[in-house]
Amino acid sequence: MNVLAIDTSNQTMAVAVIDQQKVLGQIQTTVNKNHSQTLMPAIETLMASIGITPKELERIVVAQGPGSYTGLRIGVTTAKTLADTLNIELVGVSSLKTVAANCTGRKEWIVPLFDARRQNVYAGAYEWQSQELVNVIPDQHISLNDLLEQLKERDVYFVGEDVHKFQEEIQQALPTAICNTELSWDYPNGVILAELGSKEKNGVSIHPFLPRYLKRVEAEEKWLETHDLKEESYVEKI
Template sequence: MKILSIDTSNQTLAIGVMDDQRVLGQIQTTINKNHSVTLMPAVELLVQKVGLKPKDFDRIVVAQGPGSYTGLRIGVTAAKTLADTLKIELVGISSLKTIAANCIGRSEWIVPIFNARRQNVYAGAYEWQAGVLVNVLPDQHLSLENLLEKLAGRAVYFVGEDVEVFREAILVDFPETAINQNPAWNYPNGITLAALGAKEQPVDNIHDFLPEYLKLVEAEENWLATQTQQAGVESYVEKV
């Protein structure tokens, strides 16, 4: 099965191409040069360099969220368009799980963190169980304080490019060894994402596939805060 993977959920652009267990190629850049401009040229370049054509792929795997609202929309829209146009399978993978999967061989709970601003984070916890990465604490948007409370007393391993932002707070309750020291593990990897997606079931309906934001955008939160919702009254916002 030939797989193309795409992750634009945060600052990193990660693309990978696999053919079953064979790695054909990947692109990873950690300096955001505007994913809306760079993604498709990068996909085209990588596919060409590995000697394939778009029609050769069987599956598209995309980082579904959480992450940057704009980044997620770009990646998910591109993945849906490719999957629909090429009539191939589409799989969504948690952006947090993609980071956790980098941490091969860790016995602790692996805790990937994305900065959600105002001392809030997107985070979850994952654990290797018999060679399978299992989600043991659901991906969620919460305060860093709340996250640390949920993890109290456990052996954990924090990972992600935003971990350094919260280093001092983490070290109050956890030792230095609880923070990842391998720089490569902090960033999404297109091959890791493709490998995860190879094991999952494709979505039933490509058109219904949406990013997993885990949090409303601020404008929508502010709007909802000003509305008086009455029982039995239909929402002003129609889902389309």
């Protein structure tokens, strides 16, 4: 199965194509250039360089979130358009899980973490169980303090390019926690994303497929404040 994977959920842009257990090619950049301008040229360049035509693709895998609102919209929209146009399967994978999956061989709970500003983070916890990466704390938008409280009494391994921003707070709250030092593990990898997505038995319905923001956009929060609506009256988009 030829699988194209796309991740523009954060600053990194990762694109890869695999065929079963064989890596056909990948492109990755970590310098934030406009994903809306660079994603499709990167896909076209990669496909041409490995001699694969769009009609030979059988599945599109996309990082579904959480992450940058703009980045998620670009990646998900591109993936949906390609899957619909080519009439092939679409699969979404957690952006956090993609980073956690880098951390092979770790026995601790793996906690991928993205900065969500104002001392909040996007985070979840994952654990290798029988060579499968299992989500043991759901992905969520949460204050850093609340996250650290949930992780007390656990062996924890933090990973992600934003971890260094919170390293002091992490070490104070969880003195035995380990913060990743393997440079490549902090960034999403297109090949790993493709592998995760290829393990899913079935694709999703394309048209209702949406990014998993896990948090309201700022304009929605301001609107709620202005209209004095209660939290429970709002149905959060996921």
